[in-house]
Amino acid sequence: MHRTELYERVGQWMTGLGRESDVVISSRVRLARNAAGHRFTSRASVEERRELLEKLRGAAERCRAISDMEYFDLEQLPETDRQLLVERHLISRELAEAEGPRGVAISGDESISVMMNEEDHLRMQVLHGGFELEETWALMSRLDATMEKEIPFVFDPTYGYLTACPTNVGTGLRVSVMLHLPALAMTRELQRVFTAAAKIDFIVRGLYGEGTQPHGDFFQISNQKTLGRSEKEILESLNVVIPQIVRYERKVREAMSAEHRRQVEDRIWRAYGILRNARVISSEEALHLLSQLRLGVNLGIVKDLDAPTIHKLFVLTRPAHLQKMEGRALEAQERDAARADFLRKCFAAPGVPPHGLRQG
Numbered sequence: 001m002h003r004t005e006l007y008e009r010v011g012q013w014m015t016g017l018g019r020e021s022d023v024v025i026s027s028r029v030r031l032a033r034n035a036a037g038h039r040f041t042s043r044a045s046v047e048e049r050r051e052l053l054e055k056l057r058g059a060a061e062r063c064r065a066i067s068d069m070e071y072f073d074l075e076q077l078p079e080t081d082r083q084l085l086v087e088r089h090l091i092s093r094e095l096a097e098a099e100g101p102r103g104v105a106i107s108g109d110e111s112i113s114v115m116m117n118e119e120d121h122l123r124m125q126v127l128h129g130g131f132e133l134e135e136t137w138a139l140m141s142r143l144d145a146t147m148e149k150e151i152p153f154v155f156d157p158t159y160g161y162l163t164a165c166p167t168n169v170g171t172g173l174r175v176s177v178m179l180h181l182p183a184l185a186m187t188r189e190l191q192r193v194f195t196a197a198a199k200i201d202f203i204v205r206g207l208y209g210e211g212t213q214p215h216g217d218f219f220q221i222s223n224q225k226t227l228g229r230s231e232k233e234i235l236e237s238l239n240v241v242i243p244q245i246v247r248y249e250r251k252v253r254e255a256m257s258a259e260h261r262r263q264v265e266d267r268i269w270r271a272y273g274i275l276r277n278a279r280v281i282s283s284e285e286a287l288h289l290l291s292q293l294r295l296g297v298n299l300g301i302v303k304d305l306d307a308p309t310i311h312k313l314f315v316l317t318r319p320a321h322l323q324k325m326e327g328r329a330l331e332a333q334e335r336d337a338a339r340a341d342f343l344r345k346c347f348a349a350p351g352v353p354p355h356g357l358r359q360g
Contacts, residue, residue: 012109025178073103085106091113126139203342
């Protein structure tokens with residue numbers, strides 16, 4: 001993977017495929033781990049962090065039985081490139097904005113990323129498109145076991161895996177599912193979902209996880225507790241909750257389509273019209289309009305587009321991706337104009353994707 005072409009590639013989760021993909025965008029499993037014999041990242045000196053980083057990098061690159069990994073030195077990587085990795089859900093905002101020795105190893109299909117010297121020494125992530133928790137966890141389990149053979153982890157018989165933040169102690173496991181819930185948002189039924197999720201210790205966040213607000217009707221639902229519950233229990237609970245939300249969203253979509261067809265169509269075609277003709281469009285507006293267009297595709301209203309194309313546009317219209325495609329830094333107003341130009345080209349000839357949308 002040539003680094004200057006990363007923005008052109010289509011990560012596995014960006015394909016718009018997988019089980020329940022009309023509602024479920026992606027399934028993610030993340031593990032927090034710390035290397036035995038080393039101080040936590042926040043307590044370690046720069047020299048300690050640099051020494052540990054080399055060990056972690058070597059361990060990740062030796063996981064060839066699982067996947068070939070490419071390493072990115074985040075201390076040296078330009079800000080735009082770091083932000084691009086955030087936009088592709090490959091690193092956290094915290095890791096991108098931190099200072100000092102840190103890095104990430106990423107598999108060719110972007111289903112695996114191993115973040116190093118974040119809040120914990122290791123934040124290992126597996127990300128798949130659609131509702132694929134079992135497959136995602138199976139790959140993570142293999143990665144975790146392989147890494148632990150290389151780097152022994154801090155483990156306490158009573159508390160489990162020890163982490164920098166108490167909320168991650170225990171399994172160190174965060175499981176999250178990203179959902180597209182436009183019908184529930186339109187009918188103001190989302191609060192019922194959020195309230196029910198909170199009662200069973202799940203938390204709802206925005207598109208980019210902790211600290212982000214929902215945009216474009218996209219929501220991440222994940223477990224809050226990692227202590228006192230096994231990995232199996234966490235996965236099983238999500239396997240119960242997510243299908244219920246999926247059914248609820250589909251039910252509301254069907255009711256809206258049957259009872260308010262003209263209004264739904266109008267909303268979707270207006271979104272399509274703006275995307276095809278706007279001269280200036282913000283990142284947030286583009287995400288909202290693409291969300292409406294995705295609903296139109298899934299309802300069979302828009303027939304000349306498919307979900308994979310829209311999924312790619314969700315990412316390619318983000319600020320860092322636009323700047324990489326333009327080959328230069330852009331001010332906010334310039335980005336809004338470049339985004340509108342790019343979208344017009346995308347929709348000018350459906351089925352003929354412009355540069356940046358080809359498969360990779």
